[in-house]
Amino acid sequence: MAAQQGLAAVTVCSTAFSDLGRVQAKALGFSALPIAVVPHPFGIRTRSEIHEIAAQCADDIARLVCGPKPRSAPAVAKRLPPVRRAEMVEAPSDIDDFSRFCHSRKWGDGLPLVPPTAERVEHMLQHAGRAPDEAVATLAPAYGTATVENIAINAVLAGCYPEYLPLIIAAVEAMAVPRFNLQAIQATTHPVAVWLIVNGPVAKHLKINGGGNCLGSGAWANATLGRALRLILQNVGGAQPGVMDRATHGQPGKYTFCCAENETENPWQPLVAERGFAPGCSTVTVVGAAGTWNMNSHAKDAADLLRVVADTMAFPASNDYIYGGEPWLVLSPEHARILQRDGLSKTDVRHRLWELSKMPAHRLAAKDYQRARHSRRSELGEIEDDSPLPISVTPDDIGIIVAGGPGTHSVYVPTFGNTRSVTREVAFSAGR
Amino acid sequence: MGAGIWVFEPGAPPSDVPQQSPQTIDGLAGKVIGFIDNAKPNFNNLVDDLAEVMVTRYGAAAVIKRRKQSAAIPASDVVMRELTEQCDVVVTGSGD
Numbered sequence: 001m002a003a004q005q006g007l008a009a010v011t012v013c014s015t016a017f018s019d020l021g022r023v024q025a026k027a028l029g030f031s032a033l034p035i036a037v038v039p040h041p042f043g044i045r046t047r048s049e050i051h052e053i054a055a056q057c058a059d060d061i062a063r064l065v066c067g068p069k070p071r072s073a074p075a076v077a078k079r080l081p082p083v084r085r086a087e088m089v090e091a092p093s094d095i096d097d098f099s100r101f102c103h104s105r106k107w108g109d110g111l112p113l114v115p116p117t118a119e120r121v122e123h124m125l126q127h128a129g130r131a132p133d134e135a136v137a138t139l140a141p142a143y144g145t146a147t148v149e150n151i152a153i154n155a156v157l158a159g160c161y162p163e164y165l166p167l168i169i170a171a172v173e174a175m176a177v178p179r180f181n182l183q184a185i186q187a188t189t190h191p192v193a194v195w196l197i198v199n200g201p202v203a204k205h206l207k208i209n210g211g212g213n214c215l216g217s218g219a220w221a222n223a224t225l226g227r228a229l230r231l232i233l234q235n236v237g238g239a240q241p242g243v244m245d246r247a248t249h250g251q252p253g254k255y256t257f258c259c260a261e262n263e264t265e266n267p268w269q270p271l272v273a274e275r276g277f278a279p280g281c282s283t284v285t286v287v288g289a290a291g292t293w294n295m296n297s298h299a300k301d302a303a304d305l306l307r308v309v310a311d312t313m314a315f316p317a318s319n320d321y322i323y324g325g326e327p328w329l330v331l332s333p334e335h336a337r338i339l340q341r342d343g344l345s346k347t348d349v350r351h352r353l354w355e356l357s358k359m360p361a362h363r364l365a366a367k368d369y370q371r372a373r374h375s376r377r378s379e380l381g382e383i384e385d386d387s388p389l390p391i392s393v394t395p396d397d398i399g400i401i402v403a404g405g406p407g408t409h410s411v412y413v414p415t416f417g418n419t420r421s422v423t424r425e426v427a428f429s430a431g432r
Numbered sequence: 433m434g435a436g437i438w439v440f441e442p443g444a445p446p447s448d449v450p451q452q453s454p455q456t457i458d459g460l461a462g463k464v465i466g467f468i469d470n471a472k473p474n475f476n477n478l479v480d481d482l483a484e485v486m487v488t489r490y491g492a493a494a495v496i497k498r499r500k501q502s503a504a505i506p507a508s509d510v511v512m513r514e515l516t517e518q519c520d521v522v523v524t525g526s527g528d
Contacts, residue, residue: 005516008455012478014527021526029449043473043528050474054481061482062490065521067456086445090436098437107442116440144444153440184504189528235442323502367473374471375502418504 003030010061014040020141020187020244027143027238034064043367085133086149091115106240107157109230109255116156124152124162128169129427136169137176140183142238146172150236151228158228164206164221166427167284168228171196174286174422175233181419185288186239189246190319192416193253194229195289195328197401199272200282202428203260210260212405215292215330226256251291259403265333266402267340274346275423282426287328287399288419290319293412297335302342305335306349310356312412313391316363319417320391322372324379326420327391328399328413329353335410336402346400354395358388457520461491466519468507469499475525482523 003009003025011033013021018037025033036057039045045053091101098115102108114120125132125148132149139146148169155168175182175194185192198208209219217223239245247254263270272283295312299305313320313327320327331339339349361369362385373383379393392398399421404411457463465486467479476499483495496518498511507515515522 003452003454005512006455007516007519008457008521010521010523012523012525017527026451027449029452030454031451033454038478038527041528042475042478045474047477050477051481054478054485057478058482058485058489061486061523062460065457066459086440086442088438088440091439093435093437115437116442117437118440121440139444142444143449147445149440150442150444153442157442181504188504231442236444238444323504371471371473371502374499378501416504418502 003033004028008065010034010036010065012036012038012057012061014038014042016040017246020246023238023244024141024187027141034061036060036064086153088118102157107231107235109227109234111227111255113157114159116153120156121149121152124156124160124165125149127162127165128152129166130169136172139172139176139233139237141187141244144236144238146176146232146236151232154231154235155224155228158231159220159224160228161206161220161224164225164228167198167202167206167225168232170424170426171229171284171286172232174284174424175229177422179420180286180288180422181416182237184418185416186233186237187244187246188416189248190290190416191247191249191251191254192288192290192419193251193257194226194233195253195287195413196226196229196258197271197285197287198258198260198283198426199263199270199285200277200426200428201280202282202426203263205428208258208260210262210403211265214259214262214403214405215257215411222258223256226253226258230254230256253289253291257289259330261401262333262403265336267336268346268402271399271401271423277423277425282428283423284426285421285423287326287413287421288416289328290414290416292330293414295410295412296408297410298408300338302339302344305338306352306356309410309412310353313353313357313414314359316359316365316368318391318414320414321359321364321389322368323375323417324393324397325391325415325417326397326399327415328401330401330403330411330413332404332407332410333402334406334408347395349400350395350398353398354390354392357391359391361385361387361389364389460486460521462493463520464494464496464518465492466496466515466522467498468511468515468522468524469497470503470525471500472503472525472528478525479523
């Protein structure tokens, strides 16, 4: 942020984003940051309209940035250690009234909530293995500090069992890694949701479903783990829908988006091993997922199957093509076995899909074509109309897990594009 | 409220970020103005028009325009260093 460098700075926001700009400036220590507002949507304005808008905007910028010098010289803001514990408040004991109380305070996601009483939170904290006031991460866009305690509080609200806590803490740590790009994921108009993939013994121990209907309903762990993360992103990270979370539509995965990998039905190495963790480790991987797209194919040979999967991946209104993303596939055990039976390793599958899914640049809308040309120039050089755009920078950027039950369905998971998945080990001992 | 229960608030601890006054300047005449184009459609056109007005109407000495690789990622360290060293004011963008 330019203001943090000691420069005079002005941010130009379209009207729909001005509240986000003000809240975020405050979170960064510049609550009085000048903001010049232009009409939204700005991208559809004609050239002459922009000329008129610019004339007014220039006057606003001049007025906002010129003035007496501040009494104290700007300095880089320093955060104090999060020593404060969560506060308690009296709430209705009736479960219906309690949910209304929570939603009036914008604590919820639209579903009934479990009261985070001292007893429930203390019970959950017993599984943390860390001090309640320990800072786990700072979460954009409000830069709230996620502590062990407030993670546990949100997990209780979501209906999690106490033994889920170490996994949720690991997921929060993963989301805060810069390459995940949580700032953009939380504040974008894109529907991106955080998808949790769980590997290792912890998945079985917590009964996280990686088999039939693993991305659907029915498993308590899948339902509440993803929900807990959403509440943390909203209550601690500040992504309140319609305010800081600017999603045009969002997606159902914002309620919960969590599954295990079906390691017993996976003919290849599971994700946990690909990410360099030792056998027996438990991990959680966070992915900035755009949604799920079912691929029902009765193809019985690898070439036929890969062709239709690649065709499904290649759609033009896709952030993965515009920015060079990290698309994911959830292959069903049946589809995975066909590929493995025909002699393909996971690496082979990635390389073939990467080649087969290349898309001529002219399939993109004109404005998106321009965005791709700009954003991928350093990677691909000058992009022309017929340039074959790869979906990701390298074949290795295509994520693959095996999950689900019997059936000829696999799932394509496009992503936000400007994000990379992050895997963290979950503190878990099978003896507990 | 009838018989109540006590529950924890689920938000982050209150913000401890000290608020600072943003830097200001005494006028735009003779100043160098930097623009960070957020790479969203039309923002480059807005930057072009603003730059022209800043020079012709307000007497700015020079403008420096730099475009981010994508709206969803920060400006590069190289760009930030260049603008910090050379500019008196930086104009950024947010939104569609």
